[in-house]
Each structure stands twice: as structure tokens, then as C-alpha cells.
Amino acid sequence: MSSPDTPTPAARLRGLLAEPGCRTMPCCFDALSARLVEQAGFPLSFMSGFAVSAARAALPDTGLLSVTEMLDQGRSICDAVSIPVIGDGDTGHGNAVNVHRTVAQFARAGFAGIMIEDQVAPKRCGHTGVREVVDRTEAERRIRAAVAARDAGTDLVIVARTDARSALEAAAGPERALAEAIDRLKAFADLGADVLFLEAPRSEAEMERCCRAVPGLHMVNMLEDGITPLLPPARLADLGYRLAAYPLTLLACAVHAMQVALAQLASGQTPRYRVSFEQVREIVGFDAYDALLSSYEAPRSE
Numbered sequence: 001m002s003s004p005d006t007p008t009p010a011a012r013l014r015g016l017l018a019e020p021g022c023r024t025m026p027c028c029f030d031a032l033s034a035r036l037v038e039q040a041g042f043p044l045s046f047m048s049g050f051a052v053s054a055a056r057a058a059l060p061d062t063g064l065l066s067v068t069e070m071l072d073q074g075r076s077i078c079d080a081v082s083i084p085v086i087g088d089g090d091t092g093h094g095n096a097v098n099v100h101r102t103v104a105q106f107a108r109a110g111f112a113g114i115m116i117e118d119q120v121a122p123k124r125c126g127h128t129g130v131r132e133v134v135d136r137t138e139a140e141r142r143i144r145a146a147v148a149a150r151d152a153g154t155d156l157v158i159v160a161r162t163d164a165r166s167a168l169e170a171a172a173g174p175e176r177a178l179a180e181a182i183d184r185l186k187a188f189a190d191l192g193a194d195v196l197f198l199e200a201p202r203s204e205a206e207m208e209r210c211c212r213a214v215p216g217l218h219m220v221n222m223l224e225d226g227i228t229p230l231l232p233p234a235r236l237a238d239l240g241y242r243l244a245a246y247p248l249t250l251l252a253c254a255v256h257a258m259q260v261a262l263a264q265l266a267s268g269q270t271p272r273y274r275v276s277f278e279q280v281r282e283i284v285g286f287d288a289y290d291a292l293l294s295s296y297e298a299p300r301s302e
Contacts, residue, residue, distance in 0.1 A: 008112075008155050009078070009084040009085070009110060009111065009112035009155075010084070010107075010112045010113065010155040010156050010157050011155070012083075012084045012112065013044060013084040013086070013112035013113055013157050014157060014194075016043055016044055016084070017157070017194070017195070017217055017242055017243075020237075021233070021237050021242075022233045022234075022236040022237035022241045022242060022243065022244050023043070023044065023233075023242065023243050023244065024042065024233055024244055024246070025042070025044055025045060025046050025086075025243050025244060025245045025246065026040075026042055026045060026246050026249060026250055027045065027046045027047070027048035027051060027245055027246055027247045027248070027249070027250065028045045028046070028047055028048070028051070028077055028085070028250065029047070029048055029051035029052050029054070029055040029056075029073075029250070029251055030052075030055055030056075030073065030076065030077065031076040031077050031079070031080035031081075032080075032283070032284075033051075033250050033251075033254075034047075034077045034080050034081045034085065035080050035081055035283060036250075036283070037081070037083070037250075038081045038082065038083045039283070042083070043083055043084075044083050044084045044085070044086070044112070045077075045081070045083060045084075045085050045086075046085065046086045046087075046088070046115075046245050046247070047070075047073065047074055047077055047085055047086070047087045047088055047111075048088060048245075048247040048248065048251070049061055049065075049070070049088035049090060050125050050247055050248060050251075051247065051248060051250070051251040052065065052070065052073050052088070053065050054251060055251065056069065056073055057069075060124075060125075060128075061123075061124060061125040061128075062122055062123070062124045062125075063090060063091075063121055063122025063123045063124065064122070066093075067093040067102055067105070070087070070088070070089075070090075071105055071106070071109050074087050074106065074109045074110070074111060075109045075110060078109060078110030078111060079110065084112030084113070085110075085111055085112055085113075086111065086112060086113035086114065086115060086157065086159060087106045087109070087111040087113070087114050087115070088114075088115050089102050089103070089106060089114040089115055089116045089117075089146075090116075090117060090119075090121075090123050091116070091117055091118075091119055091120075091121045091123050091142070092116050092142050092145070092146070093121075094121075096141045096142060096144070096145035097145070099116060099142050099145040099146055099149075100145045100146070100148060100149045101149075102114070102116075103116075103145075103146050103149035103150065103154055103156055103158075104149055104154045106156060107154045107155060107156045111156065112156070112157060113156055113157030113158070113159055113194070113195070114146070114156050114157075114158065114159065115159040115160075115161055115197065116142055116143060116146050116158065116159070116160060116161065117161040117162070117163060117199070118133045118134055118138075118139035118142065118161070118162050118163060118164065118184065119132065119133050119134070119163050119167070120132040120133060120134055126163050126166060126199035126200045126221070126227075127200055127221075127223055127226040127227050127228075129166075130163045130166040130167045130199075130200075131167060132167050133162070133163050133164050133167040133168070136180075136183070136184060136187065139162070139184055139187075139188075140184075140187050140188070140191060143158070143160045143187075143188045143191045143192075143193055144191050146158045146160075146193075147191055147192040147193065150192075151192070157194045157195060158192070158193045158194045158195070159193070159194065159195040159196075159197055159219060160185070160188035160189075160191075160193035160195070160196055160197065161197040161198075161199055162181045162184040162185060162188070162197070162198060162199065163181075163199045163200070164177060164180045164181035164184055165177050165178050165181040165198060165199070165200055165201060165202075165206075166199070166200050166227075168180055168181075174202070178201075178206055178209070178210075181198050181210070182198075182209070182210055182213050182214060185198060185210065185214045185216075186213075186214050189214055189215070189216045193216075194217065195216075195217045195218070195219050195242070195243065196214055196216050196217065196218050196219070197218070197219040197220070197221075198210045198218075198220075199221060200221070200226070200227045200228055201220075201227075201228055202227060202228070203229065204229055204231070204235075204239065207220065207228070207229075207239050207240075207241075208239045208240065211239055211240025211241065212240060217242045217243070218240055218241045218242060218243075219241065219242065219243040219244075219245060220236060220241050220243070220244055220245070221245050221247055222236075222244050222245065222246050222247075223246075223247055223248060224248065224249065224252065257273070260273070261273075261274070
């Protein structure tokens, strides 16, 4: 059990968010990827819903996983690391009461924060053609419920996301869609959200406009081959961002490495580019396990 003086995951995350600059946040999808993020020296991570759907069930990010499955994955991730992890709460998995309960469940699972978005359920990845968001009243209701759960004693950082920029473009045009997205973020900030997240801006100009128009802490997705321009952390900081999430970098690299290894095995080769068996043992903690096991051995009598 942790000491009462030990900062909570949310408190540690708030400490990181209080520091200047833009934090690079590689996204994890299971306990092993989360541990690798921590061992690489990154001070935080994000459990990507897209990556979890792919790794856990080989399914697209279209709301197919239940909140129970996400929590199960999240508990494994949070148990494996000491760095704060933000969880993908999708739409909150129902109405405002569901949102409130989802926030509480994510806190009990060990997360430092949770992201809640305004898409119509079932949601989908923001870079694969979002078609619909709930009206602003319902979007605000979700964030109000998340903030209420936090203020009632659930210690989580609330990340409020809008997909209005993509969902409303076809009907309203890019300018009005972006304006609505900005208005939603302003409302989320007024309701008490800790971090603001406009998904899938199309240009640096849109990114800067959003950060300048809405005071607060902003997060951005840096998805390779996605809709948003890929920019270095220093430039993102200049634009006004505090967090830069890389949602699929680890998953995409892992898939490539496995495909290469499988092709080499199929041709009768032993894959060349791999970590050693000893490194794998070290990453998963065999030495720590053996040391702990030895500590429980009964002392020998003289």
C-alpha cells in the first residue's frame, strides 16, 4: 500500500502539466509497451483506444470494445509502471451518469487522467472519417459529469476532446466547423476540464488559432500519415501545446518488426533484428521476481 505522502498518479500528472514546454507522450496499448515507454525515460503515457482495439482484439477503433475490456487492459498497464497514464474513456460509454461512473472506474484502475469526447456512439478514430458529434448541450453534459466525478473525490485529470472540426465540415464547411470546435472547447474549459483536445486540425494555422482562442492546457495527436501536420515538440510548444500524443507509433513499429521477423522465419532465417533473451528477461523482471521469491524463504536453522 502506498504511503499517504506519496503523490497520486493524478497529482504527478498535474505536476508535469504545470511545467513549461510540450511533453512528448508515446501511447501504449498493453503492459509491456507501457513499461518500455517508462524505461525509455518518458514521464507519462496514454492508453490509446485505437491501439488497444487492435492489439487486444484485432478490431478497428469503432467503439467495439466495452468499458470492462478497456478497464481490464488499463489495470494491467497501470500496474506495470510508476509513471502516470491517461486512459481513453471514449464517449463515456453512455449518458451522463455512465460518464460519471466511467471516470470513477478509471480512477480505481490506477489511471492519472481520462479523455472524454463528444462523438456519437459508437465512436471512431478521429483520422478515419468522423461522421457525427452530439449536440453541444449533450457534449457539455458529458464534461460536466466528468468534472463532477473528479470534484466528488475521484482524483483524475479530465481531458475534454471535440471531433466537431471533422464531423461538421461536410455540412457547415471548414471555417464554421472549426469555429464550433473552438466554442466547444471554451465551454469545456468553463466547466472545469483540465486539458483541452481538438482532434484532427488540418494545418498549423488551425492549431495555433485553437490554442490562442482558448486559454488553457492543450493536447494534440501526432499520428503518422494522419490528418494533422507532424511537427517537432519545440514547434508544438510555440503553437501553445502542452502534450503531444503519438497514438500509433509504437503499435505501427511493432507490427512492422513482427512482419519482418515472420518473413525471415518463413524463408528459413533466424530474425536478426531483435533484443536478446537476456534483455527480455530483464524487461519483464525475472531478476526482481527471483529476489522477491528468495526473500520469502524460511531462514535456515543453525
